[in-house]
Amino acid sequence: MIGRLTRGQLIAGVGAAVLLVAMFLPWFGVSGPSIPAGITVPSGVDTSSSENVWKGSSLDVYLLITVIVAAIPALLALTDSAEEFSFVSAATFLLGVVAVILTIAFLTVDFPDGADRKYGAFIGLVAAAAIAYGGFRAMQEEVTADI
Numbered sequence: 001m002i003g004r005l006t007r008g009q010l011i012a013g014v015g016a017a018v019l020l021v022a023m024f025l026p027w028f029g030v031s032g033p034s035i036p037a038g039i040t041v042p043s044g045v046d047t048s049s050s051e052n053v054w055k056g057s058s059l060d061v062y063l064l065i066t067v068i069v070a071a072i073p074a075l076l077a078l079t080d081s082a083e084e085f086s087f088v089s090a091a092t093f094l095l096g097v098v099a100v101i102l103t104i105a106f107l108t109v110d111f112p113d114g115a116d117r118k119y120g121a122f123i124g125l126v127a128a129a130a131i132a133y134g135g136f137r138a139m140q141e142e143v144t145a146d147i
Contacts, residue, residue, distance in 0.1 A: 005073055006073075006137075006138055006142075007137060007141065008089065008137030008138030009073040009074065010074075010134070011130055012073070012131050012133075012135050012138060014130065014134075015070060015096070015128070015129075015133075015134055016066070016068075016074075016127075016131055017071075019066070019070075019127035019128060019131065020067045022120050022121075023052060023053050023054065023060065023063055023064070023120075024054070025052060025120030026051065026052060026119065026120045027050075027052055027124070028051055028112055028115040028116065028121065029049050029050025029118050030114060030116065052120060053121075053124065062098075062099065062102060063103075063124070066096060066128065066131060067131075069088065069091050070092045070095070070096065070131045070134070070135065089135050089141075090139055092134065092138065093132055093135030095131070096129070096130075096132025096133070096135050097132045099128035099131065100129050100132055106121070
């Protein structure tokens, strides 16, 4: 089943899976004040908080669309569907590039004031770049397969 995927489609599919997981990881948060040694914090009191992309921005819907489009070739391979959509690789590439740009914009320009950048945002950025690269490579593989 997976053998029918090109290397580019496989890269984009793995990037899509990683991006989907990263969307549930912390993307930003606020660290509370450091507590001096010897002072105990009452149970239930949290001195820091973090949020994932679902709660913090409108980027979540766009990233979800990118994940779905990038996963289409893998889903078709799993269902043994004979149909191929030639535009999916180009769409994956374009959506991936825009996802990288939007994620960088979120991390730099549109980032909440006073918040810290968390690891989920950087994993999401790398996954979006993998989707863009996989879509680009899949387009190249389609061209060389037609020759």
